[in-house]
Amino acid sequence: MDILNDISMNLQKGKKREVLELVEKALSDGIDAKVILEEGLLDGMNIIGGKFKKNEVYIPEVLIAARAMNEGVELLKDELVDKDFEPKGRVVLCTVKGDLHDIGKNLVKMMMEGKGLEVIDLGVDINEKEIVEAIKKYNPDVLGLSALLTTTMGEQKVVIEELEKTGLRDKVKVIVVGAPITESFAKEIGADMYAADASTAAEVALSLVG
Amino acid sequence: MYKIIACNIFKREIENILDREEIKEVIILEQGLHNTPNKMKEVIQEKIDEIESEDYVEEKYKGIILTYGLCGNGTLGLKTKKLKLIIPKAHDCMTLFLGSKEKYQEAIKQNKAIYWYNHAWIDQVPMPNKENLEILREEYIEKYGEDNGEYLYEMELDTYKKYAYGFFIKSPINNDIRYEKFLIQACKDFGWQYKILEGDLGLLNRILKGEFLEEEVFIFQAGEEVKFS
Numbered sequence: 001m002d003i004l005n006d007i008s009m010n011l012q013k014g015k016k017r018e019v020l021e022l023v024e025k026a027l028s029d030g031i032d033a034k035v036i037l038e039e040g041l042l043d044g045m046n047i048i049g050g051k052f053k054k055n056e057v058y059i060p061e062v063l064i065a066a067r068a069m070n071e072g073v074e075l076l077k078d079e080l081v082d083k084d085f086e087p088k089g090r091v092v093l094c095t096v097k098g099d100l101h102d103i104g105k106n107l108v109k110m111m112m113e114g115k116g117l118e119v120i121d122l123g124v125d126i127n128e129k130e131i132v133e134a135i136k137k138y139n140p141d142v143l144g145l146s147a148l149l150t151t152t153m154g155e156q157k158v159v160i161e162e163l164e165k166t167g168l169r170d171k172v173k174v175i176v177v178g179a180p181i182t183e184s185f186a187k188e189i190g191a192d193m194y195a196a197d198a199s200t201a202a203e204v205a206l207s208l209v210g
Numbered sequence: 211m212y213k214i215i216a217c218n219i220f221k222r223e224i225e226n227i228l229d230r231e232e233i234k235e236v237i238i239l240e241q242g243l244h245n246t247p248n249k250m251k252e253v254i255q256e257k258i259d260e261i262e263s264e265d266y267v268e269e270k271y272k273g274i275i276l277t278y279g280l281c282g283n284g285t286l287g288l289k290t291k292k293l294k295l296i297i298p299k300a301h302d303c304m305t306l307f308l309g310s311k312e313k314y315q316e317a318i319k320q321n322k323a324i325y326w327y328n329h330a331w332i333d334q335v336p337m338p339n340k341e342n343l344e345i346l347r348e349e350y351i352e353k354y355g356e357d358n359g360e361y362l363y364e365m366e367l368d369t370y371k372k373y374a375y376g377f378f379i380k381s382p383i384n385n386d387i388r389y390e391k392f393l394i395q396a397c398k399d400f401g402w403q404y405k406i407l408e409g410d411l412g413l414l415n416r417i418l419k420g421e422f423l424e425e426e427v428f429i430f431q432a433g434e435e436v437k438f439s
Binding site for chain 1: 245246280282301302322350354357358373
């Protein structure tokens with residue numbers, strides 16, 4: 001449908017106002033909210049995610065596209081709830097203790113939401129106790145841990161050890177992300193998966209909930 | 211004699227420490243490679259390979275010194291074929307500007323919400339302060355329009371507001387007061403506390419001059435891959 005394509009195209013350009021108008025119009029044309037979400041909003045976000053991975057667009061482009069997506073999803077929320085629309089899985093995400101970098105983590109969040117996952121973002125500088133509490137409270141399928149510094153990447157290990165101590169390790173899959181993180185580090189600390197970039201993190205999370 | 215691969219952030223320090231002949235053996239790389247650790251590794255490896263492709267390289271040089279620490283793990287996995295590779299035991303350049311990894315550990319012990327400044331960073335990078343953010347805001351608005359531009363600017367501003375401290379490392383070779391003033395103003399702009407730390411170039415000096423202490427450097431033999439434990 002042309003209007004869904006228009007939503008996707010405008011979202012890719014971060015044109016929030018146009019996206020919102022088109023979503024309203026699609027709803028009043030009687031298009032199903034789930035179809036608008038998946039074939040319009042998420043389609044656009046996935047295309048941007050792919051381009052970001054290939055360095056064809058940069059962080060600001062992703063941020064404004066995600067902003068348009070999130071506000072578009074807001075418009076669909078009531079309809080989606082009425083129809084018992086279930087997200088594909090739930091992720092708890094944060095940047096570890098002592099680390100204040102949030103842009104990378106936000107990108108991961110946006111890419112995951114673009115894949116139809118529900119993401120609970122705990123924020124930055126989150127310690128292992130707070131993470132354990134969040135796992136108990138939200139019972140997510142996946143825990144995403146971000147660390148941007150070589151001084152803080154060790155905290156990912158601390159979190160995994162805390163999950164083991166509290167008997168929660170088997171209940172959640174752990175993905176580690178961040179510029180200094182490598183696959184061998186992920187293995188060494190006992191994470192389930194490593195992702196080299198935000199798009200891959202979203203793909204990996206989706207594969208873990210599927 | 212050693213071949214040196216250095217980050218541009220140390221340009222002034224290197225010019226101060228080494229003599230004219232020694233400087234000829236220094237390859238300076240652009241600042242900011244740590245932001246993309248994989249690319250950083252590629253760029254440095256390429257330079258190592260270039261150096262090692264020279265004739266009689268083993269007779270000419272005793273080894274290759276990097277003025278890089280872990281730097282986002284951009285040095286992880288590097289490998290030489292013929293020469294030793296010497297890498298400072300440091301997370302990043304702050305250790306080298308401060309003079310020891312112990313001083314760095316001490317500084318971040320209480321709180322890691324620190325934004326670090328020094329003369330080289332202020333000269334080479336648009337370090338956060340109100341003025342530089344304002345420039346960024348205008349660039350965003352020009353590129354992405356008023357609404358999205360403001361949004362991106364606000365996100366940027368929020369990031370800096372999460373920090374609690376601005377730390378300034380005083381340079382023994384560049385005591386221009388405007389750098390310190392820059393830091394103090396930035397701290398006012400973002401509501402941070404500030405702290406001035408004394409820099410010390412002893413560590414960098416020893417490393418550049420080939421004086422290697424076990425507690426200060428990793429030495430990797432030819433053929434050995436760089437790993438940190």
